[in-house]
Amino acid sequence: MVISTEAVYIFIGIITLCGSIYTFFDKKNPRRISSALFYFLYAVTLMCAKVIPPFYIGLIVLAIVVLAGLNRVQKGDYGEAPREERENNRKRLGGWLFLPALLIPLLTVAGVEGVGSHKLAGRFIFDQSNVTMVSLAVGTAIALIVAWLMTKSSPLTSVKESRRLLESIGWAAVLPQMLAMLGTIFNSAGVGTAVSSAVDHIIPANSLFWAVFAYCVGMALFTMIMGNAFAAFPVMTAGIAIPLIIQHFGVNADRVAAIGMFAGYCGTLMTPMAANFNIVPAALLDLKSKYHVIRAQVPTAILLLAVNIVIMYLVAR
Template identity: 50%
Template sequence: MLISLDHIYYVLGALIAVVALLSFLDKNNPKRLLTGTFWGLYSIVFLFGTMISPVYMGVLVIAMAVIAGFGGVGTGRHEEATLEQRTAKARKLGNWLLMPALLIPAVTVFGTLGLKDFKLGGLQLLEKANLTLVSLGIACVLALVFAMLLTRDKGLQPVRESRRLFDAIGWAAVLPQMLATLGALFAAAGVGEVVAGLVSSAIPVDNRFMVVLAYGVGMALFTMVMGNAFAAFPVMAAGIGLPLIVQMHGGNAAIVASIGMLSGYCGTLMTPMAANFNIVPAALLDLPDKNGVIKAQVPTALILLTVNIFLMYFLVF
């Protein structure tokens, strides 16, 4: 195997490590030491995650939570081009500006479908177990290189822009990964079995539609509590999706997983717990109502959730 998910993690960890260093050196950030420490600890997760024992990794995560909880992650000053400069450059580049963003899904799909069995020197080019994620990582790197060639930016400018985004999002940038881990912990602790018991006592499990309804609504509600569909999925799949829909009623596991995740995303649209999706944009846009993004998304989320439930019912069996 030539390129694995670990290699993608190393690249991401190196990027975050440089962001941490730039934060340490930013004298305009009154919280530069704690901010740099926060991002430095986060980079360790990716750079040395396979070498550090779970106990020490847990201590590291707690340290990050303490720094963020006491407001230790601050924002520095960033040099930005003026509106006139950005407008002039955008007009010069035109629609080519869209190419880096379009390159990411194109390369990801090509890697996932076209390189799944490709070998180089007798070795599998991409790690099969995480083929899509590895392809996505490669796509992001290629898009970055293309964007640098397109804009003719050199040196640390891409990293500086990354740091600007990290500062804008703040500690919420780590939420998806942490919440997904929490979902895995809940599944390992047997929360899914508890959910299965509660559902079995509350609804007639021999009714296919009621089971699908419980799964779809449960994914949305648990996502609203956890803040992330990745955290809700292991619990709801272990509690309802696999034992009731797949094993009891013979449903298609792939459809259960895919539409179940879409149902969870409907919950993401309706919760402040998904801070990086709903609260951070409101802050960046200076909206007077910090829940304004959520309120605008609720009607769409409810309609999509209803559609997902009926899609699953008609397609899964």
């Protein structure tokens, strides 16, 4: 049995759907019906995107945008345990609390580098179209089971906590998909081809380093313009990574994509367009300048970008 990317989205959609049901019955939420509808529609797009025609998915997306734009999505009540009880649980578990969180990246890497390339009964265990995402999902599921065993809680607790975290993020939770779609539209409009043509005239054709440099820096710069690496990814990957790094030099696509996203995240640290990361914290902390967070992050972002360039070059050699 192959663990597919579609199965991952369906699983996330089911959790979101369950959370929307809790929201619908949450009478302490001042916008419980519209909030529940927002998350219900979001769950539908995750679970049924392959069976619902694109036109109707587009209508659902427009409904999601309207609900968010009219400020109809609010947080509710989550029945959290008293502070004293949570503090006692924290002391009881101690440093083991971090184990589930640490398992997720470790198991993701293990999945990509190990299980992702193995077959069972002649078929790959993980969907080869996106081994990284499937590995992340499997790693998260295992970490969740470990958390259940450690805390002796039920799966319903996980659903309730997922709902709490999702509603804390609010409408911004749909931004990655929205921006990724925007990047796809840009790519369909030929922006990626234009980028590829421009890069072909600038960098040497047989230089792997300059191809990697152009891709990583391009990911960071385009992320700064768009405000999110998900929007930059389709354009830069189609324009630079696929023709110059993956096809021309034969580099593993999963590794290029993963490191390329990290390079894009460096751009996120340096742009006011990523308002939820950089501008909102400055406002919450009542800083004198709304750009203070960005200025503090720029040196780290540049250093990380340089590290990502080196890592991708070494991986690609």
